[in-house]
Amino acid sequence: MKVSTEKRNERIRAAICDIPEGSVASYGQIADIAGIPRGARQVGYALRHLPSGHSVPWHRVIQASGKIAFKAGSDAFNLQSKRLAKEDVAILNGRIDMKKYRWQPDLDEFLWKPSAAWDED
DNA sequence: CATATGACGACAA
């Protein structure tokens, strides 16, 4: 068994769970936070293989361009759109305003628990 | 080991 793989996905899920309601993050951003530079595709892979019964707010993960990763009109696309709308995340013309909704972990943790941000593992 | 694939991203036309 490849343990490191599960470890990686675990970090990815954890990072996503840290996204506060009403905010979104790009795949690349999550990968970076999870300690996987340029691992955007791995985030997508991890989400595609989410364990059953998970409680991961995957709908807060969108592309860096501000668009939802699914094909418009698909069930997943509609579900994600609905969940985001419910969190007051506006989707104008199929795009989300990253400048406005992008999660900023540095600032967030700075205001929440100063100096604890550099204290991991 | 060689290719193909994908819930990505950056960049050039």
Add this chain to the structure above:
DNA sequence: ATTGTCGCCATAT
């Protein structure tokens, strides 16, 4: 703004 290419990286065949 839209589309195409190429780079990335773990998996699947």
